[in-house]
Structure formats: structure tokens, C-alpha cells
Amino acid sequence: MTRIISIANQKGGVGKTTTAINLASLLAAAEKKTLLIDIDPQSNSSSGLSIFKHNPSIYDVLIGQEDIKNVIIESYMPYLDLLPSNINLVGAEIEMVELQSRETILKNSLSAIYERYQYIIVDCPPSLGLLTLNALTASTSVLIPVQCEYFALEGLGQLLNTIKIVRQYFNQELLIEGVLLTMFDTRLRLSHQVAEEVRKYFGDKVFKTVINRNVRISEAPSYGKPIILYDATSSGAINYMAFTTELLERNSKP
Amino acid sequence: MTRIISIANQKGGVGKTTTAINLASLLAAAEKKTLLIDIDPQSNSSSGLSIFKHNPSIYDVLIGQEDIKNVIIESYMPYLDLLPSNINLVGAEIEMVELQSRETILKNSLSAIYERYQYIIVDCPPSLGLLTLNALTASTSVLIPVQCEYFALEGLGQLLNTIKIVRQYFNQELLIEGVLLTMFDTRLRLSHQVAEEVRKYFGDKVFKTVINRNVRISEAPSYGKPIILYDATSSGAINYMAFTTELLERNSKP
Ligand SMILES: Nc1ncnc2c1ncn2[C@@H]1O[C@H](COP(=O)(O)OP(=O)(O)OP(=O)(O)O)[C@@H](O)[C@H]1O
Ligand SMILES: Nc1ncnc2c1ncn2[C@@H]1O[C@H](COP(=O)(O)OP(=O)(O)OP(=O)(O)O)[C@@H](O)[C@H]1O
Numbered sequence: 418m419t420r421i422i423s424i425a426n427q428k429g430g431v432g433k434t435t436t437a438i439n440l441a442s443l444l445a446a447a448e449k450k451t452l453l454i455d456i457d458p459q460s461n462s463s464s465g466l467s468i469f470k471h472n473p474s475i476y477d478v479l480i481g482q483e484d485i486k487n488v489i490i491e492s493y494m495p496y497l498d499l500l501p502s503n504i505n506l507v508g509a510e511i512e513m514v515e516l517q518s519r520e521t522i523l524k525n526s527l528s529a530i531y532e533r534y535q536y537i538i539v540d541c542p543p544s545l546g547l548l549t550l551n552a553l554t555a556s557t558s559v560l561i562p563v564q565c566e567y568f569a570l571e572g573l574g575q576l577l578n579t580i581k582i583v584r585q586y587f588n589q590e591l592l593i594e595g596v597l598l599t600m601f602d603t604r605l606r607l608s609h610q611v612a613e614e615v616r617k618y619f620g621d622k623v624f625k626t627v628i629n630r631n632v633r634i635s636e637a638p639s640y641g642k643p644i645i646l647y648d649a650t651s652s653g654a655i656n657y658m659a660f661t662t663e664l665l666e667r668n669s670k671p
Numbered sequence: 672m673t674r675i676i677s678i679a680n681q682k683g684g685v686g687k688t689t690t691a692i693n694l695a696s697l698l699a700a701a702e703k704k705t706l707l708i709d710i711d712p713q714s715n716s717s718s719g720l721s722i723f724k725h726n727p728s729i730y731d732v733l734i735g736q737e738d739i740k741n742v743i744i745e746s747y748m749p750y751l752d753l754l755p756s757n758i759n760l761v762g763a764e765i766e767m768v769e770l771q772s773r774e775t776i777l778k779n780s781l782s783a784i785y786e787r788y789q790y791i792i793v794d795c796p797p798s799l800g801l802l803t804l805n806a807l808t809a810s811t812s813v814l815i816p817v818q819c820e821y822f823a824l825e826g827l828g829q830l831l832n833t834i835k836i837v838r839q840y841f842n843q844e845l846l847i848e849g850v851l852l853t854m855f856d857t858r859l860r861l862s863h864q865v866a867e868e869v870r871k872y873f874g875d876k877v878f879k880t881v882i883n884r885n886v887r888i889s890e891a892p893s894y895g896k897p898i899i900l901y902d903a904t905s906s907g908a909i910n911y912m913a914f915t916t917e918l919l920e921r922n923s924k925p
């Protein structure tokens with residue numbers, strides 16, 4: 418059973434792309450056949466794997482110009498494929514508004530190929546528009562990264578509301594994979610306060626693993642590599658490895 | 672002559688809201704009649720000034736249900752008013768697509784009241800959709816916060832492209848107010864590298880003042896206050912005061 422996990426949160430800069438790249442690359446390292454889908458016009462997941470301005474891209478799939486099979490490419494890691502994004506995706510939301518069943522375009526495209534993969538990870542943009550709706554409609558679950566900062570708390574209610582709407586109208590089976598605390602700074606009172614609030618709000622949906630703030634994580638994309646290839650001994654790599662193990666364990670329970 | 676400055680960058684979490692709140696409050700502290708417009712559904716600028724889920728909001732203005740005069744409210748600071756946002760703005764972009772001259776709705780609404788203010792600051796969402804287009808079309812200039820991290824560099828080309836398109840079709844006079852480096856960490860090589868790249872790319876459009884990473888800045892919104900009221904002695908307050916002074920000086924030259 419293929420698990421399709423969207424990484425979503427409309428708050429900007431909370432670690433969606435960082436989590437998508439590092440989770441996908443660690444699942445691949447665990448020899449799980451994995452596809453990373455970049456549905457953000459910023460294309461940060463693509464460039465984080467050294468793929469720049471690739472054509473064709475997910476844009477061509479969403480507007481019906483290309484078959485998804487012709488767009489997916491292999492990454493430089495075994496077991497990891499990528500459906501790359503491109504900046505022309507910026508205009509897609511307005512173009513898709515007039516299409517039939519505009520919320521299910523990605524889901525329909527994936528039906529032809531999803532069985533090739535054990536995990537499909539979708540990196541979403543910082544908004545709740547048609548691109549994120551397409552990702553949530555196509556997914557089996559949604560992973561919510563929450564930065565340990567005050568503003569990150571504010572948007573969670575709206576995100577849960579959107580997930581409820583998607584479940585009601587487009588995808589009854591959508592589950593919450595969990596909530597991942599990111600950029601936690603053990604020295605800051607604010608980090609501890611936000612983490613406590615999130616655990617109060619989400620209970621055991623919050624992953625036990627917390628991703629600490631670690632400069633090696635923010636350096637890795639400038640080398641076009643996930644943290645496991647850039648610096649496997651860093652605390653960032655250790656955190657993401659523990660998180661991936663925890664996610665795999667949660668998914669192996671009956 | 673009223674200066675209308677959009678704070679825009681589609682990259683998430685780069686310090687748009689933080690800059691909007693702190694610039695607007697320091698302009699008010701300098702006794703410049705200032706209006707802060709929150710056109711982001713996340714409503715972080717509103718909550719950063721202790722205004723929560725306010726009705727009516729900018730949503731009602733953009734869909735034509737309310738006159739802007741009935742929506743603007745006074746903040747708790749003299750010389751500072753707010754046009755608050757509300758989460759129902761999430762659906763506005765799709766609702767506005769079918770409206771006539773959808774890009775100039777904000778500009779037209781402002782024509783009745785802008786002369787009451789010397790500065791109008793617009794906090795934009797992390798995307799280049801209709802909300803940001805409305806802000807750019809209504810503005811005299813755009814201020815671009817750039818976080819000193821790798822991914823923040825990637826989106827700059829697209830943002831400049833969008834500004835060029837707005838200038839061509841909707842607003843010939845739109846200028847670039849400048850580029851502000853944010854969350855600079857003096858200890859990190861990455862911060863210095865990104866700052867150097869940005870200065871190479873933008874030259875003297877880059878403000879000399881750099882905003883350093885400072886935890887007091889990220890604590891202030893949880894008290895619903897700008898940094899000047901939360902901790903006026905912090906390095907964050909000092910940085911934003913220097914930046915506001917630099918901006919005022921740039922605007923006073925003939
Ligand atoms: N644990 C961490 N420690 C240090 N830096 C981090 C960490 N996680 C992410 N970052 C950095 O923080 C910035 C924001 O992260 P990222 O781009 O992954 O967030 P995002 O949610 O995908 O942003 P957007 O909303 O723009 O898509 C990036 O520069 C990234 O390198
Ligand atoms: N100089 C700084 N030092 C420390 N923290 C900062 C600084 N500037 C901003 N922050 C914090 O970083 C986070 C992101 O900043 P902010 O929310 O202002 O960015 P944004 O660009 O408005 O995000 P979005 O794209 O979601 O609208 C916030 O939690 C904020 O408190």
C-alpha cells in the first residue's frame with residue numbers, strides 16, 4: 418500500500434521543504450522506493466536535489482500537456498525519483514480554476530504510476546490554494562511541520578479546518594501523519610513554550626523526535642544535497658534519521 | 672505625497688510581517704501618520720498588534736461588501752492605524768478571479784483615504800497571487816526582505832520578474848524601495864555568503880542596516896507588541912530603528 422504524504426503548512430519558512438528533502442532521501446536510504454513531488458513554484462525541493470528549472474515539470478502535468486510518466490526523473494540517489502517543479506507553476510493556480518474537477522488533477526495523474534512507489538512525499542507551497550488542495554486530495558496523510566516560534570501557532574487552526582474540508586468533499590481517507598516540531602533551539606524559552614502548546618493541542622500526534630536548529634541543515638541546500646549526504650554526523654542528520662525511523666515504525670504497526 | 676510601501680517576497684518566513692509591524696510602529700513613533708495594511712490571510716500583522724479575528728476586515732473591502740473607511744481601526748499606538756486581515760481572506764483570491772479589474776481593487780479602495788497618511792505599509796502573503804498583485808499595483812514602492820539563507824536567494828529572480836510585469840501592465844511608477852537583509856547571524860559563514868551575493872546582485876539597493884537574528888524579535892508577537900514596545904533596548908529594536916532612520920533619510924532626499 419503506497420503511502421502518499423503531503424508536507425503542508427501555509428505558514429512560511431517552517432521547514433516543509435527541508436523535511437520533504439530529508440525524509441524522502443532517508444526513506445530512499447532505507448531502500449524504500451520513494452517519489453518526491455515538488456508542487457511549490459519556488460522549486461526549492463528540486464534545487465535541494467540539484468535539479469534546476471527542469472522542463473517538463475509538474476506544471477505540464479497539471480495543465481494536461483504532459484503525461485506524468487514523461488516528467489518523473491531519477492535523482493542521483495538510488496530508490497529516489499523526483500517530479501520536479503518549475504517557476505512557471507506560479508501561474509498554474511489561476512489557469513486551473515477554470516478546469517473540470519480542478520482539485521483532483523494530481524490524484525488522477527498519480528493513479529497511473531503510484532504503485533511503483535512505497536512512499537510518495539509532496540512538498541507544498543506556503544498557501545492553501547489549489548496546489549495544496551491538489552496535494553491533500555491525492556494524499557493518504559498529511560505531515561505538519563511546526564516551527565517553534567509564536568506565529569507558527571496561529572495558523573494551525575486554519576490548516577486543520579482546510580484538512581477537514583478536504584476530507585469532507587475530496588478525500589474521506591485523509592489522515593494526519595503527525596506534527597513535527599522544527600528549528601527547536603534548546604536555549605530559548607520561546608521554543609519550549611511553543612513545543613508545550615503544540616503538545617497540548619495535538620497530543621500524541623506530535624512526533625517524539627524534535628528537529629533542532631542546526632546550521633548544517635541550512636547549508637546543505639547550497640550544495641544541492643540532503644543532510645545525509647552533506648554531513649551525516651551533524652545533529653540535523655541524526656534528528657532527521659530518528660524522525661524517519663519513528664515514521665517508519667508508526668507505519669509498520671497494524 | 673503619501674508613500675505606499677509593499678513588503679513582499681514569495682519565499683516564506685523571511686521576515687515580511689516582522690518588518691511590516693516594526694517599520695510601521697517606528698514610523699508612528701517618529702510621528703508620521705501611518706497605516707499598516709495586512710493583506711495576508713494568516714493575519715500575523717494584525718495579531719502582532721493585538722488584533723485578532725477582526726470583522727469587518729480587508730476581505731470585505733476586496734470583495735466590495737464594505738467601504739474601507741468603515742474597516743480601518745486605530746491601533747493602541749498614536750499615529751498608527753490598521754486595516755486588519757481575517758482568515759476568510761483565504762478564499763478571496765479565487766473569488767476575485769472573476770471580478771472586473773481584479774488587480775486594482777485595493778488601489779481603487781485606497782484612493783478615498785490614502786491622503787490621510789504619510790506612510791502606508793502593506794504586509795503581503797508568501798505568494799505571487801492576486802493578493803500580492805493588488806498590493807504591488809496599489810504601491811509607490813516595494814521593500815524586499817531577504818533572509819540570510821540559501822533558499823531565500825533562489826526566489827529573487829522570480830520576484831523581480833513579477834515586479835517588472837506589474838510595472839508594465841498595472842503600475843508604471845512602482846519603484847524598488849530597497850532590499851533588507853534579515854535574520855543575519857554574525858557567527859555563521861552562510862549568513863556572510865548570502866549577504867555578499869545579495870549585495871552583488873542588488874548593489875546600493877541593499878539597505879546598509881542589517882537586521883540580526885535576535886530572540887527578542889520573535890518573542891514580541893506573543894505579547895502582541897512591536898519590538899519598540901516589547902524591548903526597546905534589544906539589538907532587534909536598535910536594528911529596526913537604524914533601518915527606519917535609513918529609510919526616512921532615503922525618502923527625504925529630493
Ligand atoms: N532545523 C533547521 N535548522 C536550521 N535551519 C533550518 C532548519 N530547518 C530549516 N532550516 C532553514 O530555514 C529556512 C526555511 O526552511 P524551509 O525552506 O524548508 O521552509 P518551508 O516551510 O519549506 O518554506 P516555504 O514556506 O517558503 O516553502 C531554510 O533556509 C532552511 O534551510
Ligand atoms: N531578526 C529576527 N530574529 C529572530 N527571529 C526573527 C527575526 N525576524 C523574524 N523572526 C521570526 O522568524 C519567523 C518568520 O518571520 P515572519 O513571520 O516575520 O516572516 P514572514 O516572511 O512574514 O513569513 P510568512 O511568509 O509566513 O508571511 C517569525 O517567527 C519571526 O518572529
Ligand SMILES: [Mg+2]
Nearest residue numbers: 433434457461
Ligand atoms: Mg518550501
Ligand SMILES: [Mg+2]
Nearest residue numbers: 687688711715
Ligand atoms: Mg508574514
